[in-house]
Amino acid sequence: MSFDKKSLVLFMPSIEGGGVEKNLFLVANHLAKKIKKIKLITYEKTFKYFLNKNVEVLYFKRKSSNESKYFKYAMCIWLLIKFYFKNKNILVFSFQANIYCLILSKIFNFDVIIRSNSSPTGWSQGFFKNIVFKIFFKFAKSIIVNSFEFKKLLDKKFNINSTVIYNPLNKEEVIKKSKEQIGKKFFNGKSNINFINIARFTDQKDQLTMLNALNNLKNKINFELLIMGYGVNKNILQNFIKKNNLKKKIKIIGFQKNPYKFLSKADILISSSIYEGLPNVLIESLASKKFVISSDCPTGPREILKNGKYGYLFKTKSVEDLSKKILKFVKTSNKSKNLIKNKAYDSLSRFDFKKNSDKYFKLISKHL
Numbered sequence: 001m002s003f004d005k006k007s008l009v010l011f012m013p014s015i016e017g018g019g020v021e022k023n024l025f026l027v028a029n030h031l032a033k034k035i036k037k038i039k040l041i042t043y044e045k046t047f048k049y050f051l052n053k054n055v056e057v058l059y060f061k062r063k064s065s066n067e068s069k070y071f072k073y074a075m076c077i078w079l080l081i082k083f084y085f086k087n088k089n090i091l092v093f094s095f096q097a098n099i100y101c102l103i104l105s106k107i108f109n110f111d112v113i114i115r116s117n118s119s120p121t122g123w124s125q126g127f128f129k130n131i132v133f134k135i136f137f138k139f140a141k142s143i144i145v146n147s148f149e150f151k152k153l154l155d156k157k158f159n160i161n162s163t164v165i166y167n168p169l170n171k172e173e174v175i176k177k178s179k180e181q182i183g184k185k186f187f188n189g190k191s192n193i194n195f196i197n198i199a200r201f202t203d204q205k206d207q208l209t210m211l212n213a214l215n216n217l218k219n220k221i222n223f224e225l226l227i228m229g230y231g232v233n234k235n236i237l238q239n240f241i242k243k244n245n246l247k248k249k250i251k252i253i254g255f256q257k258n259p260y261k262f263l264s265k266a267d268i269l270i271s272s273s274i275y276e277g278l279p280n281v282l283i284e285s286l287a288s289k290k291f292v293i294s295s296d297c298p299t300g301p302r303e304i305l306k307n308g309k310y311g312y313l314f315k316t317k318s319v320e321d322l323s324k325k326i327l328k329f330v331k332t333s334n335k336s337k338n339l340i341k342n343k344a345y346d347s348l349s350r351f352d353f354k355k356n357s358d359k360y361f362k363l364i365s366k367h368l
Contacts, residue, residue: 006111006367007087008035012024012094014042014096015046018200025050027357030357032055035365038055040056041080042058043059077100084110091141092111094112094115095115102136105139106139113367114142117146119276121275144360145163146164147166147278147300149300150277165359170353171353178261180258186253192223193267196262197210203274207272208236209272209322210225212319221327224250225249226250226262228254228256230254269290269291271293273297274297275297277299277300278300278303279301283348286310286348287345287348289341291311291340309340311340311344
């Protein structure tokens with residue numbers, strides 16, 4: 001089945017390699033098998049993920065990526081306006097800068113579906129922002145969120161009726177890429193417990209809570225931690241590690257195209273975010289049969305881990321509670337830990353790639 005009435009435009013100005021970007025490419029590649037006319041508007045064509053050749057990328061041919069987020073938004077909005085005047089009959093599926101797409105949809109009279117990626121706890125603070133979102137969310141043809149907890153918060157706050165579609169998990173890809181080797185300089189075998197953290201280095205991800213907890217435990221447990229990612233807080237993390245003499249225990253290894261081969265060698269993933277939507281890294285860790293300790297932040301971790309049934313939840317920003325959960329993990333028998341990991345793995349059908357990608361297609365096809 002193919003649709004030719006409207007051109008589908010995927011809108012994501014800033015593609016940096018995180019969980020939202022991964023979802024964009026998974027969904028785009030699935031849609032490209034069934035929908036002929038797909039464009040992706042972004043600022044630079046420097047992304048690290050495979051993209052189906054049937055998706056045409058509209059971007060600025062620039063070498064620098066140092067411009068601000070809002071500059072990238074402005075340039076991509078200009079690309080969207082130019083494309084609209086050439087084609088008129090379009091459906092925009094926005095993964096980012098949703099409010100700007102909604103404003104444009106009213107000015108130029110085109111349809112918009114938006115995907116809200118993280119809890120409103122993080123982006124709707126302030127009276128003016130709340131008013132703006134409450135007004136313009138009404139203009140969306142559909143609003144997609146990625147967890148039921150998220151839906152409950154968003155619908156109540158803005159008086160809307162959003163649609164839940166879980167992040168699609170390509171479990172086979174995770175398992176396949178987990179088999180690659182990583183070299184002995186990572187997880188060198190001298191520690192009893194291997195921790196990993198995979199996230200952008202931002203205030204939202206709050207790696208300092210994790211670092212403080214492990215610093216408190218450095219004389220109680222023999223551990224190694226890999227921190228994988230990128231971001232503005234890199235120097236803050238490096239300075240903490242240096243100041244507390246943790247260089248032999250903690251390594252920052254930057255963005256990795258294949259994070260799963262590192263994850264496969266870890267014993268436990270720690271996620272310390274202040275807010276989320278539905279964190280891919282937790283789902284992928286369960287698919288790798290790794291134990292998870294996560295902050296109980298809005299939204300996603302509690303839903304993924306089934307209220308702590310499939311891993312441990314700690315109070316957000318609490319160094320003390322995270323320290324307790326790590327010690328609990330250390331003291332728990334391997335038999336009990338394996339039972340939790342196996343049950344978590346068996347629960348992953350709800351995130352099935354094909355099932356959730358098909359939900360995107362069915363929703364989008366209603367508006368094409």
